[in-house]
Amino acid sequence: MKSLGVGLIGTGYMGKCHALAWNAVAPTFGDVVRPRLVHLAEITDELAARKAAEFGFAKASGDWRALVADPEVDIVSITTPNAFHAEMAIAALEAGKHVWCEKPMATALGDAEAMAEAARRSSQVTALGYNYIQNPALNHMKSLVDSGAIGVVNQIRIEMDEDFMADAAAPFGWKSAAGSGHGALDDFGVHPLSLLTVFFGRVARVVTDMAKPYPTRRTEDGTTRPVETADIANILFRLENGVGGTIQLSRSAWGRKGRIALQVFGSDGTILFDQERMNELQIYEARGPVASQGFRTILMGPSHPPYGRFVVAPGHGLGFNDLKVIEARVILRAVAGEPAHLIDFETGLSIERTVDAMARSFASGGWIDVSHS
Amino acid sequence: MKSLGVGLIGTGYMGKCHALAWNAVAPTFGDVVRPRLVHLAEITDELAARKAAEFGFAKASGDWRALVADPEVDIVSITTPNAFHAEMAIAALEAGKHVWCEKPMATALGDAEAMAEAARRSSQVTALGYNYIQNPALNHMKSLVDSGAIGVVNQIRIEMDEDFMADAAAPFGWKSAAGSGHGALDDFGVHPLSLLTVFFGRVARVVTDMAKPYPTRRTEDGTTRPVETADIANILFRLENGVGGTIQLSRSAWGRKGRIALQVFGSDGTILFDQERMNELQIYEARGPVASQGFRTILMGPSHPPYGRFVVAPGHGLGFNDLKVIEARVILRAVAGEPAHLIDFETGLSIERTVDAMARSFASGGWIDVSHS
Amino acid sequence: MKSLGVGLIGTGYMGKCHALAWNAVAPTFGDVVRPRLVHLAEITDELAARKAAEFGFAKASGDWRALVADPEVDIVSITTPNAFHAEMAIAALEAGKHVWCEKPMATALGDAEAMAEAARRSSQVTALGYNYIQNPALNHMKSLVDSGAIGVVNQIRIEMDEDFMADAAAPFGWKSAAGSGHGALDDFGVHPLSLLTVFFGRVARVVTDMAKPYPTRRTEDGTTRPVETADIANILFRLENGVGGTIQLSRSAWGRKGRIALQVFGSDGTILFDQERMNELQIYEARGPVASQGFRTILMGPSHPPYGRFVVAPGHGLGFNDLKVIEARVILRAVAGEPAHLIDFETGLSIERTVDAMARSFASGGWIDVSHS
Amino acid sequence: MKSLGVGLIGTGYMGKCHALAWNAVAPTFGDVVRPRLVHLAEITDELAARKAAEFGFAKASGDWRALVADPEVDIVSITTPNAFHAEMAIAALEAGKHVWCEKPMATALGDAEAMAEAARRSSQVTALGYNYIQNPALNHMKSLVDSGAIGVVNQIRIEMDEDFMADAAAPFGWKSAAGSGHGALDDFGVHPLSLLTVFFGRVARVVTDMAKPYPTRRTEDGTTRPVETADIANILFRLENGVGGTIQLSRSAWGRKGRIALQVFGSDGTILFDQERMNELQIYEARGPVASQGFRTILMGPSHPPYGRFVVAPGHGLGFNDLKVIEARVILRAVAGEPAHLIDFETGLSIERTVDAMARSFASGGWIDVSHS
Numbered sequence A, B, C, D: 001m002k003s004l005g006v007g008l009i010g011t012g013y014m015g016k017c018h019a020l021a022w023n024a025v026a027p028t029f030g031d032v033v034r035p036r037l038v039h040l041a042e043i044t045d046e047l048a049a050r051k052a053a054e055f056g057f058a059k060a061s062g063d064w065r066a067l068v069a070d071p072e073v074d075i076v077s078i079t080t081p082n083a084f085h086a087e088m089a090i091a092a093l094e095a096g097k098h099v100w101c102e103k104p105m106a107t108a109l110g111d112a113e114a115m116a117e118a119a120r121r122s123s124q125v126t127a128l129g130y131n132y133i134q135n136p137a138l139n140h141m142k143s144l145v146d147s148g149a150i151g152v153v154n155q156i157r158i159e160m161d162e163d164f165m166a167d168a169a170a171p172f173g174w175k176s177a178a179g180s181g182h183g184a185l186d187d188f189g190v191h192p193l194s195l196l197t198v199f200f201g202r203v204a205r206v207v208t209d210m211a212k213p214y215p216t217r218r219t220e221d222g223t224t225r226p227v228e229t230a231d232i233a234n235i236l237f238r239l240e241n242g243v244g245g246t247i248q249l250s251r252s253a254w255g256r257k258g259r260i261a262l263q264v265f266g267s268d269g270t271i272l273f274d275q276e277r278m279n280e281l282q283i284y285e286a287r288g289p290v291a292s293q294g295f296r297t298i299l300m301g302p303s304h305p306p307y308g309r310f311v312v313a314p315g316h317g318l319g320f321n322d323l324k325v326i327e328a329r330v331i332l333r334a335v336a337g338e339p340a341h342l343i344d345f346e347t348g349l350s351i352e353r354t355v356d357a358m359a360r361s362f363a364s365g366g367w368i369d370v371s372h373s
Helices: A013-029 A046-055 A066-067 A080-093 A109-119 A134-147 A190-199 A320-335 A345-364 B014-027 B046-054 B064-069 B082-094 B111-120 B136-146 B190-198 B319-337 B345-364 C011-030 C045-055 C064-069 C082-094 C107-121 C136-146 C190-199 C320-335 C347-365 D014-028 D044-054 D062-071 D082-094 D107-119 D135-145 D189-198 D322-334 D344-362
Strands: A005-009 A035-043 A060-062 A075-078 A098-100 A126-128 A151-162 A203-211 A217-218 A224-226 A231-240 A244-250 A258-267 A269-274 A280-286 A296-299 B005-010 B036-043 B059-061 B076-077 B098-101 B126-128 B153-161 B203-211 B217-218 B224-226 B232-239 B244-250 B259-266 B269-274 B279-286 B297-299 C004-011 C035-039 C059-061 C075-078 C098-101 C126-128 C153-161 C205-212 C216-218 C224-226 C232-239 C246-251 C260-266 C269-274 C280-285 C295-299 D005-009 D038-042 D059-061 D075-078 D098-101 D126-128 D153-161 D202-213 D217-219 D225-226 D232-237 D245-252 D257-267 D269-274 D280-285 D295-299
Touching: A005 A013, A005 D135, A013 A035, A013 A046, A013 A075, A013 A320, A013 D014, A013 D044, A013 D126, A035 A046, A035 D059, A046 A060, A046 D014, A066 A080, A075 A080, A075 B259, A080 A098, A098 A320, A098 C232, A126 A345, A134 A190, A134 A258, A134 A269, A134 A280, A151 A190, A151 D202, A151 D232, A190 A203, A190 A258, A190 A345, A190 B224, A203 A345, A203 B203, A203 B232, A203 C126, A217 B076, A217 B111, A224 D126, A224 D135, A231 A345, A231 B203, A231 B244, A244 B232, A244 B244, A258 B190, A280 C190, A345 D098, A345 D189, B005 B064, B014 B036, B014 B046, B014 C011, B036 B046, B036 B064, B046 B059, B046 C011, B059 B064, B064 B082, B076 B082, B082 B098, B082 B111, B082 B345, B098 B319, B111 B345, B126 B319, B126 B345, B136 B217, B136 B259, B136 B269, B136 B279, B153 D014, B190 B203, B190 B244, B190 B345, B217 B319, B279 C260, B319 C011, B319 D044, C004 C011, C004 C064, C011 C035, C011 C045, C011 C320, C035 C045, C045 C059, C059 C064, C064 C082, C075 C246, C082 C098, C107 C347, C107 D014, C126 C320, C126 C347, C136 C190, C136 C260, C136 C269, C136 C280, C153 C190, C190 C205, C190 C246, C190 C260, C205 C347, C205 D202, C224 D082, C232 C347, C232 D202, C232 D232, C232 D245, C246 D232, C246 D245, C295 C347, D005 D014, D014 D044, D014 D075, D014 D322, D038 D044, D038 D062, D044 D059, D059 D062, D062 D082, D075 D082, D082 D107, D098 D322, D126 D322, D126 D344, D135 D189, D135 D257, D135 D269, D153 D189, D189 D202, D189 D245, D189 D257, D189 D344, D202 D344, D217 D245, D232 D344
Parallel strands: A005 A035, A005 A075, A035 A060, A075 A098, A098 A126, A151 A244, B005 B036, B005 B076, B036 B059, B076 B098, B098 B126, B153 B244, C004 C035, C004 C075, C035 C059, C075 C098, C098 C126, C153 C246, D005 D038, D005 D075, D038 D059, D075 D098, D098 D126, D153 D245
Antiparallel strands: A151 A258, A203 A231, A217 A224, A231 A244, A258 A269, A269 A280, A280 A296, A296 C295, B153 B259, B203 B232, B217 B224, B232 B244, B259 B269, B269 B279, B279 B297, B297 D295, C153 C260, C205 C232, C216 C224, C232 C246, C260 C269, C269 C280, C280 C295, D153 D257, D202 D232, D217 D225, D232 D245, D257 D269, D269 D280, D280 D295
């Protein structure tokens, strides 16, 4: 395997996560050639140079197009604000680069469609940064489900809650303006949908309610302004395979910091997961004496790959950033032509279309079918 | 205060709970005159006599009408199968007795309406056996909410799950037949609605999905029969005060034994409760330094009345049956003309009408307004 | 089975618990003749009469010796302050009554020895009110251990913590005076020892440390007084069968309300229990694929006798007072000559002797052998 | 700040952790100059070269002395088996390098003394790899304690449990041979002691019990061999400041994977921590209305430095390996002459001496004073 040349656009929090992942993937996994950190782009030459030194990249540019044109770059990490994703990703694909783009895909459904179209025209790997799906706990859940541990799945509940918008006294910010989207629905909804889609199947029908806990917020100039997005969204859904369930989203849920709580009910058992305790999985198996049945809390360990690549002892815990390192490994696998557990632009588009149907359901007040093509 | 004469109809599980409550209410509370256990009715003289001896009742009848006619009886506990509630309750009210009737109110909305009408014509106390609302933890939740601990409530989620129908191999039983009602919706839905109604307000609008995890079940004669009720129901709702939320119900949720999980979100905090840990309440208050904020698990104790009437030390735990003793005390208070925290036939009717609207929403496929009159 | 005549001495908290148990045991279990509540004794005629009416007893006396002499009384419940236990229990045994006496047995080792001696001379049933051992969760633990679910037990840890002495500003009370005993060691230590003794075996050797978190306390007259008892005690122990472990006791452990946390380690698994969640038991079994192993939380239900006598559905929860009802049933069984799971005066004496050895170990500063005869 | 030249000896699990930390420290913290990965040593040239490529080091040697002699190396990471620590660390110090050495310090107390002596003679930074002390949760605990949140600490309990020796059927391995030390006492004991020492003070007196759950183990050749080390150790201790408590250690505790459970009791509250949920801290503060008091679970977030350097949102979780990155940052701070929260060779020696006293207490059967000089 030859070393892959990496380009990184953007050095905000997600840019840093990509940089950490590219630095860590070879020592962590020990089975890949260490990627070359070739080129970093930021909005000024100065910032690019400073971050390149910090992150370990050889070249730095104030112009992302120089990076895309760099023949030493094989793969481009795109971690800029969402509005730039489409232009950059399409340019990179057209330049023959693989693309690892942060989610959500784009700020408009049309842009997401253009990205998927560009991916279809290309033979390169595309990947969206849905890192939650890389959690060994969730992959263990998937293998348990596939092995029949809980029988036939018949109901799924997902809650995603944080509290960064919960303070009624916080000033009006861009996330409260209509330009940012619908609110929790797209800000958060894509994460539960990424889990549903890759682990259980595509969504067929939805009905949605949305709510604004604070109808107005104060502005910096001392007046108030009506809030245009909904911090809360509740959805009833049916998957294409008939399985039903609920999605509950809130970015104004005091006390919830990174909750993605999943309840999967089957004909022979139940599985529970909560991202706030991301190293644990709970399973109830309706087997053996009733007196001994109960929810079993499984702590992640080396028997849950690739946990053992990070820590040799069980129960010591992975962190959120480690998921990005796993994602980097998965992408290297995809680039090498192996089957890879990731969300490419095509699947990403399906998620965007589901969010769009949810929004239309709220507007229309009834059930909406999701169009996946 | 003079001693109240008690009549008990029915000696199944709920009959036993009433008997235990009537035996325990005076020693437990120490502030009420011990009720006289006057008369017990069952379907045969023999069974009635045996149970009267066991439960401590003085008289026994194989005919409930004799009990209703007994001048020594002041209050009638009705714990028979639901189909008998209306006839017995109305007869008892017309005989001038107070009535403590188990939930659900009746098997048909018309019967519930007749019961409420009889209550309106009477000056007696009516009470439905919604004992979950008597939990000191929930009453502490209510006082916290009322005191502004979590600010203005803006979202409520309730899940009620058990697993007694979860076994796909279990034979077709009466709960799978249409005659038993809609399924989880009315079998379970009345409990979350009792909590919503007395603590947060009446439901105004709903949209419902329902599901049958097992479309057929085997019968005793070796064939299979289509299941006519839905073990799973999901509801989006809005209260009359505008607060929205979700109700999620399943009686096929493996591993859930008595889960009634409540999440109440407010502008200044969040409260969590789960009936499976009925002696605990969790609260997150968005006050003080962010670094010190978190969900606080409050163990019930003497500072949460009437816990201290049962146990003098905190954290030692009440049981499910103790809730019935509290309910008996509340009813004695109502009979004495004091304000009482209970669900009377009028409020019970409102709950039945909400369930009815939920069922109609599923049939129609859209939002339905609840008619409360 | 003929009905047993009950006498009750004392109507404080424990007296009330006995009264509730005697009222509830027949309706709850349905397989015993309802005991007759014959006679209640208190320190004045007036209090006795009032409590007899409240608790449902037929006769009342201001003199406990009248109760002991009452030929209608078959069993005497002794729930008076500990200093009176020996005199009353011995008198009742000598009058041919069965005795159910609250723990601890006595305030001096000599008294406990006299009680055990009186029991040996009698053919009556003696029982000490160690109700924690009646918890279905602990009895399920015992049956799991006996069935080999965790293999050979090799280590046991017990913590018992409450916080009623934790407030440094609380005034000097009788529990801080030497006359009350050693402190947490005997106030609390008897409970862990009751669990160890009946479930795992007698203690052979101990080494003890004790501590006073607050060396002085203020008195009502505004001065301070040195604290004479230790709110904290830590013990290393070995059982007669060689199994080792720790006992950790504190009555100044802020936040702990009724914690009795048990950790039992074996060659094939581990069992955990905490009285603050008394309806749960956790077990880890080292069986099957490592990737699926974890601690399983078992919620008590009808498959854990006698839970089902209280509630027909699992996961609904027993309360602390229900343990006393189970204890009453066990005592009725013992009176009927059946094998019974209880702590009689002989076993109680063994517990008292272990506490005494613990205290002597702290005084001597080293390991002490417990003398059980 | 100039870039520090790093040398790494050893590439086992801990070597990998050091490599990951040196790669990640600059992007993560953004306030340090990226260290230069200068030189890596392993037992053969070939292995050294392969690992250098994987870990990103420029030079590779099969001889660690070449690395120590390399003038470009400023700091040496020592991650070899414990028996080599002393020789390598002393050589590196004598060559004027800073030293970051994995724990435990050495396999003999004399070696640890020699290392501390070499450190005293040098002006370089020494640090032992006690990474648990770097957890933001524990540092938040420390700041809460220092701020008086729980008043005056009066009792501490620490349990450290894993289950890698719990399988009775596992063959005799080197950890069961006397040459490996005492068993859990030194294998595990150093970790609780690192927490005690840096957060609460040095240990003054101890009494120890130790146990072998499996007295023999089978060998590869089909016979059995007596186990020479104790998988279980229990210690009662007193700190120099008088605070007492317990240390409980087991490497045969089925189901425990990485448990380091800390209970800190104070005059105004209690703090709990468990390494298996390393992103959480629980605190009970005895303030405000009793009815509202409870254990508060604080999820780590940006308000708990340096969490925010890893993830911008709270509740998303650090992993075990992240602690090593924090440790690298602390060492860079020490090298820069700033106050640093680490365990140097002097403090490390104090820990080793405490372990030695614990072992002697078991041999002598009584309390032993720890000699810290």
